[in-house]
Each structure stands twice: as structure tokens, then as C-alpha cells.
Amino acid sequence: MSKKLLVLALLCSTTIFAQDYFLKKFEPFKKDIPSPEEFLEYGIGEHHTRHDLIVAYLEKLAEVSDRATIYQYGKTHEGRKLVILTISTPENLSNLDGLKQQHLAFTDPAKSVTNYDEVPVFINLAYNVHGNEPSSSEAALLSAYTFVASENPEIVNYINNAVIFIDPTINPDGRDRHTQWANSYQGTPLVPDPQDAEHNENWPMGRTNHYWFDLNRDWLLAINPESRGKLNWYHQWYPNVVTDFHEMGSQSTYFFEPMKANGSLDPIMPKENYEDLNTLFGDYFAKALDNIGSLYFTKEVFDGTYPGYGSSYPDLQGGLGLLFEQASSRGHKQTTDFGEITFPFTIRNQFTSSITTVKAAVENKAMMRKYQQDFFKSALSKASKSKIKGYTFGDDFDQNRVKAFIDKLLLHRIEVYKSSNGSYVVPTKQPQYRMVQTMFETYDKYRDSVYYDASAWSLANFYNMKYKPVSNVSLGEKIDNTTNIVSVPNFEKSEYAYILDWDDYNTPAALHQLQTAGLVVSSSSKPFSSQTVTGEKSFNYGALVLPVSLQKKSSEEVNQALKKVQDKFQIPIYAINTGLNLKGNDLGSRSISAISKPKIAMLIGNGVSSYEAGEVWHLLDTRVGMPITKIPMRNFSRSNLSGYNTLVMVSGKYDLDDKEQNKIKDWVNSGNTLITIGTASKWAIDKKLVEEKLIEAKKDSTKTIVRKPYVNAEENNGKESLGGAIFRVELDVTHPLGFGYHDATIPVYKNNTVWLAPSKNEYATVAKYTQDPHIDGFITDKNLNEFLKPAASLIVSKVGSGRVVLFADNPNFRGSWYGTNRLFINALFLGDKINVPE
Known part of the structure; x- marks a missing residue:
């Protein structure tokens, strides 16, 4: 560590909080523009700033300065504002619409404009996607003030030649969770001891948003309002x-x-981006940090292979995404091996990089514009050279899942058309060709074997979408929304019965609403064909039957309740006037039985993922509308499980004593359903809650130990983990957990090394990996052949009168696996229908 850095890190708080520490270089400042310190009434770095105060300060700048305007692009789950402060000269802002059109001309492959140096460069300074990484939002306040108030010639030059969009807090819900923690435990004097509560935030911590999603993985998946709002803004502006x-x-x-280095063998991101531009800008950052005595490093970690980061998604839109990682003070001051690191010091590095980003962009704006233009033009030229001219997709049995997939394509501005045969088609020859590749292409060869995150992201597989590449496309109507x-056709009133198709993604939500309204709904364990009011219709396993005469409500009330759920969820509903079916069992068969209303609890807290x-909470809240009780681990010993029929345990380390383990086992034994996911399934096996086994490494006493260089140990061990890949499983569609599926094989997502051995009970293995399971993503040959291929993905194990549903893989990964959500939801609604024969 440099002497200068150490001195700065050890500066006492009364000196380090002074405004000059950050801003002296950019004097003079306009006197009528309040600084962050004047507005907040404390110095930046003295406390963690709440998001509402951050927004209020930016609103104040927009109010008092003609250099700034503010725009709200959305709200978080908890109702906090998502805002962007736009900064430039008054002249640029008054002509912003005109500048925008000139800027967007460089993203249009059909145009060949060449005024690269005449249009201000568009820069998005975006901060604090992880809520408990707070230094950057404080730097956003300093950056906003500097660009709005500084009269320094350097800053004036930047705003003359740039339009700067400051997004101060991408994750306000998580930030405020952490801000409350850090400020609550802040001592006077500050306590630098790493063991102090200030530096050890409680579960679930502030990294994630309201539903505990990592928003830095959500740019591609766009599940949350924070990401959807930002993407809609992004595709209006396409910052450089x-x-x-x-x-x-x-x-x-x-x-x-x-x-x-990018882990892909042939990255779809242009080489000029991750080599030339990154190196060019990196030289600027090195010089700026050298000038303030800060140490740094590059190139060693943080691969940008996954396209859903805030630093990688812009790379697929003709821009340059830039990642910065600052050593955290995890509070206001903390002792490290190199002395004490302070909150103001971390802020200063982020502020320096913010100003330097604008400097580098302005000084290379012609290059950035030419690069963006070439990016979109090359999309068309690359598509023309490809043998694949498009991808067709669709699903005849689940329109709402198709709708969700199309919504995701349109959000990324991917062109979608109706094809001549009634399915949908995405042509490859379009400006968003690289995003089309991202959505549909799969890979089995890679340059690297260790990934910072997922190595598979073909979203068509996330949605279990039937798709195929085609060499010719026939484009019909363009889909704009x-x-x-x-x-779905309207249904007529029946005095006898109604049938709801379980195949549709939205039907479970409709079922829950009907049960909440007091109606009794049954599920068929066998397929059948009925003569509906509108004609003959075949129904799959799991079809819902609602007999009118058995309800406590009138036939009119039943009809109105069904109309409400169809209007809300757009699901197929059929009126039936006879219980005599054309094929299969009749409506009064014992194969059609009432569904118990799920009463669900889930263990959360320390040790739990x-x-x-x-993901479970979000799924039930936002798509099913079903409440779930979240029981903290600290309360479990005194909790009463008798009010629930389903308990969920996701991946984690469950430190439960014998009494607590027996409590779960006795509850399951009495007829209830325990659902375990990932390492929780391993826990259930290790604790002998179930009589299932794991596939373990074979011991070979004759194996010769080969010496390897120590320096390669981390890399060699890392590749044996499974960061995230997609595999094919054989699914028993006759099993209650497989109801609603038509295909015997489906894709699943695996990001762990939990290898379930197929059950010794021949009826208990619901899903098993196929003999040719690989679809997309990196896996070592050893993991593939010795562990995955022989393993099961989903097992149900009988425990007394109840059962444990063991998922080896996560069916709800990042809120995006529409294709396997149904497996989990079936476990909730139909768990008690599973009576595994001995």
C-alpha cells in the first residue's frame, strides 16, 4: 500500500469529512447551488444517506439550476422513486429532443450519418445496484453537484460535450435497508473493530431488493420493476x-x-469492446487513481460473460459498460490489514472514477459514436452471413407462458412476428441480432472453465419454449405489444360443472382465487375427453373440475367467480352439462378429488439462501397471489406448524438440533408436505429425514497423486463447481408433480453440485437427467458423466403419512424459470395427492 493511501485511510474523521477532501480540484462552484453538505446538514461520508434525501437533493438541483432536469422512470416494490438527473448545458437541455434524435441516428443501421464529433456523448453514471455497497450513491451526490455547480473550465468542457444521466440508486429498497443498519449501529467515536455490529449486517442484508433479488443479475431477466423501468429508459436513449x-x-x-478474459469461446460482444475500449478507458482510471494515491488492480477477476450485468448489458447495445469495485468500509470505518479504511475514502475513489468516466468519454466521443454505429450495422451484416435466418417458437397448450416470453423479447426491443402457420418468429436480421443470439443460442464449448456467474442464459429454455432455428422466415404481422x-373464448353458464385447463401458466393463480372465494375445486389424476357446451375437448392430467351443485354458493355466484378469474388471468374455462365423458373416467370418478387449499410456511433467516x-416469495406474491408465512430460523423452536400443510426449505445451512429436526419429521409424518430445494435436499438426506441417497465420488485407493503447481489450485478447484447450466430431464407427466406438462423432456437449471441418486422406489423419481442431458452452459466431463447423468432432478420420498419433495435443482431460479415453476407449484397444490406406493 502506498504511503499516501495509508495516510488518507488513517485521517481522522474531522478532517476527512471536509468538503474540500472531495471537491477542491473543481472549484469555483456557483454560490447559489447548495452543496450536498449544505443540503443534508452533514458532510458526505459522515453518515449513510437515505434514498429519499438523495432524491430530494437531486430534485433541488433540478429546481435551482438550468443545467439539470429530473425524470422518474419507475418505482420500487416498496414505492421508492427511481430517478435520473439529466445534466448538460442549458442550451443542450433546451434542445435535448433534437440531440436525442441525432444520437439515435447512430443506432439505426439504415442511416449513415458521419457527424461523430458534433453530437454530445451520452453517458449514464449508474450507482448502487447492490444496496449494501453504499459508497457509490454518496459519490453520485458529489458528481451531480460538481457537474451542476462547478465553473471550473474542465467541468464546463465536459457538460458542453456530454449529456450526463445520473441514476443515483438503482436499488433503493436494499440501500435503505443497509442505511438504516449502518446508521443505527454507528458509534461516536467510530468503532473500526470488524466484529462490531455495524460491520456485520443481519440476514437478508441490504444487497438485494425487496424480494431479495440481485438486481445486477436482472438486466437480462427483467423480473423486477427496477430493471424493467431502467430498460425502458435505456432503450429510449442508448447511452454510449x-x-x-x-x-x-x-x-x-x-x-x-x-x-x-470473456469465458465464451466466440463472444457475441465485439472484441473492440472488451479489449480496445476497456484498455483505453482503463488508462484514464489508472492515471486518475495514481494522482490521489489509490491502489488498484485489473484483469484478474470479474468476467463479463453473463450478459445480464449492469456492466455487460450495455456492451450488447453498442455502448461500453464499465465495472468498478471498491474495497468496502462495511460501515463508517473498519480496521484492515493495511490500517483503517473509511467511508469517505471509499466514496472518493468512486467519485474520482465518475469524473474520469466523463473525461474519457468526452475526449473520445467521436470514437464512441463511430463504434456504436458500427455495432448496429455489423449486427445486420453478421446476421446476413449466418445460415440461421430466424427462430420460430410457440406452445399450443400455454398461451400465457408464450405471452410472458414475448413480453421479455419486446422489452429488449427484439422484433417478433406472427408466422404463417400461427406460431411466432424472430428474424435474425435485425438491429438486436446479438440479443436474439443471447435468447436462443446454446453453447457447449468455452474458453474458460471458471465463471463469476452463470454460463447459460438462453431464455427460450428458461420458458420451456418450443423453438427451432430456421433457414427461411415468413414474416406476418409484427407484434408490438x-x-x-x-x-380465450368466453364460456357459457352451466348448472352442472366447469373445467379449467391446468396446462396454462396462470391457472394456479386462478385456482387460488377460487379457493379463497370459498369454492371447492378438484383435480383429475387422469386425462379425459368431455363434451363441453362448445364441443368436444380433451383435457390433460391435472385438469380442474368445479362441480356446481356441490358448492355452497349459487350457480350464478359460481359463474361470476369464474368470469372474474378468466378476466383477470385469461385462462381457458369450459362449461359442462353432463358428467358422462366421451373418453376416460367420468366427472364423478374417484380419480377426480378435491384440492386442499395450500397453507404454506417457509424457513428464512441466518444460513438460508x-x-x-x-424467489419463492416473489413467485407466490406476484404471480399466484398466495400468502406465504416466512418463519425466521431464530423462532423455529417455538413455532407451531399445525396451521400449515406445506413447508418450504430452500438451499442453505440448517443448524437445527435433534428436537427441531424431529419436529419437522413428526409434522411430515402426520400427512403434510415438505419441499426442499438444492442443499436443503442434501440436508434432508444427510439428517436421514428421508431414505434417499446422494451420488458421491468413488474412492480409488490405487489412484496416483499427481503434483500440481500451487498457483493453479484455485482455478482447478473452481471449475468443479457448477455456476449455472441447463440440462434436459425426463419427466413423468403422469405424476402429480408433472401435471400440466405435455412433453416427456424439459430443460432445468442447475447451479449446485447436489446429486440425488434415483429413488429405490420405482414410482418416486419424477424427473431424471437424460443420457444426453446437456443443453447449454459449462460442466466438466467428470461432473457430467460421473454425477449428472446417473442422477435424479426431482424425487418424492414417503415419510409416514406425508412426503418430502426433493428438488436437486432450483425450479424458481431468479424468478425467470417459467418452464419449471409449474413443478414447484404442483408440489404446493397437489402434494397431498402423492401417495407413493411402498
Whole structure:
């Protein structure tokens, strides 16, 4: 560590909080523009700033300065504002619409404009996607003030030649969760001891948003309002440069790009981006940080292979995404091996990189514009050279799942058309060709074997979408929105019965609403064909039957309840006037039995994966509309499980004593359903809650130990983990957990090394990996052949009168696996229908 850096890190708080520490270089400032310190009534770095105060300050700048305007692009789950402060000269802002059109001309492959140096460069300074990495939002306040108030010639030059969009907090819900924690435990004097509560945030911590999603993985998946709002804004502006500010462990220094080499064998991101532009900008950051004595590193880690980061998504839109990682003070001051790292010091590095980003972009604006123009033109030329001219897709049995997939394509501005045969087609020859590749292409060869995140992201597989590449495309009507994707006929009133098709993604939500309204609905364990009011109709396993005469409500009330759910969820409903079916069992058969209303609890808290718990919570809240009780681990010993028929345990380390383990086992034994996911399934096996086994490595006493260089140990061990890949499983569609599926094989997502051995009970293995299971993503030959191929993905194990549903894989990964959500939802609604024969 440099002497200068150490001195700065050890400066006492009364000196380090002074405004000059950050801003002296950019004097003079306009006197009528309040600084952050004047507005907040404390110095930046003295406390963690709440998001509402951050927004209020930016609103104040927009109010008092003709250099700034503010725009709200959305709200978080908890109702906090998502805003962008636009900064430039008054002249540029008054002509912003005109500049926007000139700027967008460079993203249109049909245009050949050449005024590269005449249009201000568009820069998005984006901060704080991880809520408990707070230094960058404080730097956003300093950056906003500097660009709005500084009269320094350097800053004036920047705003003359740039339009700067400051997004101060991408994850306000998570930030405020952490802000409350850090400020609550802040001592006077500050306590730098790493063991102090201030530096050890409680579960689920502030990294994630309201539903505990990592928003830095959500740019591609766009499940949350924060991401959807930002994407809608992004595709209106297509900034040339986008920042992505983060924090890392306190023992580190500072990281900026270039990153570790892209793990893809043939990256769809242009080489000029991750080599030339990153290196060019990196030289600027090195010089700026050298000038303030900060240490840093590049290239070693943080591969940008996954396209859903804030620092990688812009790279697929003709821009340059830039990642920054600052060693965190994890509070206001903390002791490290190199002395004490302070909150103001971390802010200063982020502020310096913010200003430097604008400097580099302005000084290379012609190059950035030419690069963006070439990016979109090359999309068409590359598509023309490809043998694949498009992808057709669709699903005859589930219109709402198709609608959700089309919504995702349109959000990324991918062109979708109706094809001549009634399915849908995405042509490859379009400006968003690289996003089309991202959505549909799969890979089995890679340059690298260790990934910072997922190595598979073909979203068509996430949605279990039937798709295929085609060499010719026939384009019909262009799809601009999803309003008319789903078409279901109205049903007539019946005095006898109604049938709801279980195949549709939205039917479980409709079922829950009907049960909540007091109606009794049954599920058929066998397929059948009925003479409906509108004609003969075949129904799949799991079809819902609602007999009118058995309800406590009148036939008119039943009809109105069904109309409400069809209007809301757009699902197929059929009126029936006879219980005598054309094929299969009749409506009074014992194969058609009433569904118990799920009463669900889930263990959360220390040791539990907040990501997976949040995925379950989000699924039930936002798509099914079903409440779930979240029981903290600290309360489990005194909790009463008798009010629930389903308990969910996601991946985690469950430190439960014998009494607590027996409590779960006795509850399951009495007829209830335990659902375990990932390492929770391993826990259930290890604790002998079930009589199932794991596939373990074979011991070979004759194996010769080969010496290897120590320096390669981390890399060699890392490749044996499974960061995230897609595999094919054989599914028993006759099993209650397989109801609603028509295909015997489906894709699943695996990001763990939990290998379930197929059950010894021949009826208990619901899903098993095929003999040729690989679809997309990296896996070692050893993991593929020794562990995955022989393994099961989903097992149900009988425990007394109840059962444990063991998922090896996560069916709800990042809120995006529409294709396997049904497996999990079936376990909730139909768990008690599973009576595994001995």
C-alpha cells in the first residue's frame, strides 16, 4: 500500500469529512447551488444517506439550476422513486429532443450519418445496484453537484460535450435497508473493530431488493420493476457509456476494467469492446487513481460473460459498460490489514472514477459514436452471413407462458412476428441480432472453465419454449405489444360443472382465487375427453373440475367467480352439462378429488439462501397471489406448524438440533408436505429425514497423486463447481408433480453440485437427467458423466403419512424459470395427492 493511501485511510474523521477532501480540484462552484453538505446538514461520508434525501437533493438541483432536469422512470416494490438527473448545458437541455434524435441516428443501421464529433456523448453514471455497497450513491451526490455547480473550465468542457444521466440508486429498497443498519449501529467515536455490529449486517442484508433479488443479475431477466423501468429508459436513449459501481471485501483495493478474459469461446460482444475500449478507458482510471494515491488492480477477476450485468448489458447495445469495485468500509470505518479504511475514502475513489468516466468519454466521443454505429450495422451484416435466418417458437397448450416470453423479447426491443402457420418468429436480421443470439443460442464449448456467474442464459429454455432455428422466415404481422397474444373464448353458464385447463401458466393463480372465494375445486389424476357446451375437448392430467351443485354458493355466484378469474388471468374455462365423458373416467370418478387449499410456511433467516427464499416469495406474491408465512430460523423452536400443510426449505445451512429436526419429521409424518430445494435436499438426506441417497465420488485407493503447481489450485478447484447450466430431464407427466406438462423432456437449471441418486422406489423419481442431458452452459466431463447423468432432478420420498419433495435443482431460479415453476407449484397444490406406493 502506498504511503499516501495509508495516510488518507488513517485521517481522522474531522478532517476527512471536509468538503474540500472531495471537491477542491473543481472549484469555483456557483454560490447559489447548495452543496450536498449544505443540503443534508452533514458532510458526505459522515453518515449513510437515505434514498429519499438523495432524491430530494437531486430534485433541488433540478429546481435551482438550468443545467439539470429530473425524470422518474419507475418505482420500487416498496414505492421508492427511481430517478435520473439529466445534466448538460442549458442550451443542450433546451434542445435535448433534437440531440436525442441525432444520437439515435447512430443506432439505426439504415442511416449513415458521419457527424461523430458534433453530437454530445451520452453517458449514464449508474450507482448502487447492490444496496449494501453504499459508497457509490454518496459519490453520485458529489458528481451531480460538481457537474451542476462547478465553473471550473474542465467541468464546463465536459457538460458542453456530454449529456450526463445520473441514476443515483438503482436499488433503493436494499440501500435503505443497509442505511438504516449502518446508521443505527454507528458509534461516536467510530468503532473500526470488524466484529462490531455495524460491520456485520443481519440476514437478508441490504444487497438485494425487496424480494431479495440481485438486481445486477436482472438486466437480462427483467423480473423486477427496477430493471424493467431502467430498460425502458435505456432503450429510449442508448447511452454510449454506462457505469456499474460496486464494493468488494475490505481487504481488497480497487478494481476497474479490463476484466478477466470473456469465458465464451466466440463472444457475441465485439472484441473492440472488451479489449480496445476497456484498455483505453482503463488508462484514464489508472492515471486518475495514481494522482490521489489509490491502489488498484485489473484483469484478474470479474468476467463479463453473463450478459445480464449492469456492466455487460450495455456492451450488447453498442455502448461500453464499465465495472468498478471498491474495497468496502462495511460501515463508517473498519480496521484492515493495511490500517483503517473509511467511508469517505471509499466514496472518493468512486467519485474520482465518475469524473474520469466523463473525461474519457468526452475526449473520445467521436470514437464512441463511430463504434456504436458500427455495432448496429455489423449486427445486420453478421446476421446476413449466418445460415440461421430466424427462430420460430410457440406452445399450443400455454398461451400465457408464450405471452410472458414475448413480453421479455419486446422489452429488449427484439422484433417478433406472427408466422404463417400461427406460431411466432424472430428474424435474425435485425438491429438486436446479438440479443436474439443471447435468447436462443446454446453453447457447449468455452474458453474458460471458471465463471463469476452463470454460463447459460438462453431464455427460450428458461420458458420451456418450443423453438427451432430456421433457414427461411415468413414474416406476418409484427407484434408490438402483448395485448392480443392470449385469446380465450368466453364460456357459457352451466348448472352442472366447469373445467379449467391446468396446462396454462396462470391457472394456479386462478385456482387460488377460487379457493379463497370459498369454492371447492378438484383435480383429475387422469386425462379425459368431455363434451363441453362448445364441443368436444380433451383435457390433460391435472385438469380442474368445479362441480356446481356441490358448492355452497349459487350457480350464478359460481359463474361470476369464474368470469372474474378468466378476466383477470385469461385462462381457458369450459362449461359442462353432463358428467358422462366421451373418453376416460367420468366427472364423478374417484380419480377426480378435491384440492386442499395450500397453507404454506417457509424457513428464512441466518444460513438460508435469501436469493432462493426471495424467489419463492416473489413467485407466490406476484404471480399466484398466495400468502406465504416466512418463519425466521431464530423462532423455529417455538413455532407451531399445525396451521400449515406445506413447508418450504430452500438451499442453505440448517443448524437445527435433534428436537427441531424431529419436529419437522413428526409434522411430515402426520400427512403434510415438505419441499426442499438444492442443499436443503442434501440436508434432508444427510439428517436421514428421508431414505434417499446422494451420488458421491468413488474412492480409488490405487489412484496416483499427481503434483500440481500451487498457483493453479484455485482455478482447478473452481471449475468443479457448477455456476449455472441447463440440462434436459425426463419427466413423468403422469405424476402429480408433472401435471400440466405435455412433453416427456424439459430443460432445468442447475447451479449446485447436489446429486440425488434415483429413488429405490420405482414410482418416486419424477424427473431424471437424460443420457444426453446437456443443453447449454459449462460442466466438466467428470461432473457430467460421473454425477449428472446417473442422477435424479426431482424425487418424492414417503415419510409416514406425508412426503418430502426433493428438488436437486432450483425450479424458481431468479424468478425467470417459467418452464419449471409449474413443478414447484404442483408440489404446493397437489402434494397431498402423492401417495407413493411402498
